[in-house]
Structure formats: C-alpha cells, structure tokens
Amino acid sequence: MGYVTxxxxxxxxxxxxxxxxxxxxxxxxxxxxxxxxxxxxxxxxLSQTLKSLSIGTAYAIWSGVGTAAIAVLGLMLFGEGLTVTKVAGILLIVAGVVVLNLGGAH
Known part of the structure; x- marks a missing residue:
C-alpha cells in the first residue's frame, strides 16, 4: 500500500x-x-507512505521520480530543450533511486 500512496x-x-x-x-x-x-x-x-516505507527510500523516489517527470513535462508542455546534460541528469536520478531500492532500504 505504501507504493500506491x-x-x-x-x-x-x-x-x-x-x-x-x-x-x-x-x-x-x-x-x-x-x-x-x-x-x-x-x-x-507522503506522510501516509512513511508509515510503511523508510524515509530515505520514500523521499528518494518521491523527489527523484517527481524531478524526472517535471523534466519530461517541461519538454512536452513548455518546449524546454533536451540536452545531453539534462538526459544524463535524469538517468542519474533514476539510477540513484534504483540503487537505493536495491540497497535493501525498508
């Protein structure tokens, strides 16, 4: 249920x-x-999520996925440019969230 909230x-x-x-x-x-x-x-x-997920994992996912989603929406809705640096940053955010989850955070 934590991942749903x-x-x-x-x-x-x-x-x-x-x-x-x-x-x-x-x-x-x-x-x-x-x-x-x-x-x-x-x-x-987010506060409800913290009842079942660790704060480090929940916040990393919340901020990381939110940041990546806003970057994509900036491209789609507001015509923001796509650079190699921006793509690298989004990939690093996603990688960080994956590593935190693989690290066994509860």
Whole structure:
C-alpha cells in the first residue's frame, strides 16, 4: 500500500508544480489554488507512505521520480530543450533511486 500512496503523492506533486508554471508567479487564481491543493495532497500522501516505507527510500523516489517527470513535462508542455546534460541528469536520478531500492532500504 505504501507504493500506491507514494505514487499518488508523486502525481499530486507533479500536478502542483505544473500548475505553478501556469500560475505566472502565483498571480493567477485557479492555477495558484491548484498548486496549493496539490502540494497539500502530496504531503498528506507522503506522510501516509512513511508509515510503511523508510524515509530515505520514500523521499528518494518521491523527489527523484517527481524531478524526472517535471523534466519530461517541461519538454512536452513548455518546449524546454533536451540536452545531453539534462538526459544524463535524469538517468542519474533514476539510477540513484534504483540503487537505493536495491540497497535493501525498508
């Protein structure tokens, strides 16, 4: 169940961060409200995740997958460039999450 709530926390964080981009510096009401709501939901779900997963593993997955997802959305929605450095960074994030999970963190 921990990984299900973690997936929800990641989805809420990614939605909130994307809404923040659309809020134009929190100057537009609805994207700003969605940003706040998404972060609240994300932290609530992350806190539930910590009941069954270790904090190191949960936070690494939450932040790593969220960062990689936002980078991909930046490419798809906002026309951000794709560089070798950006690809390497995303791959390193994914590798770090995998290594933490293989390391036996509970």
């Amino acid at each position: 973690l997936a929800g926390a990641i989805a809420a964080e990614v939605a909130a961060t994307t809404a923040m981009k659309y809020s134009h510096g929190l100057s537009r009401l609805w994207p700003s409200l969605l940003t706040a709501f998404g972060y609240v939901v994300s932290f609530l779900l």
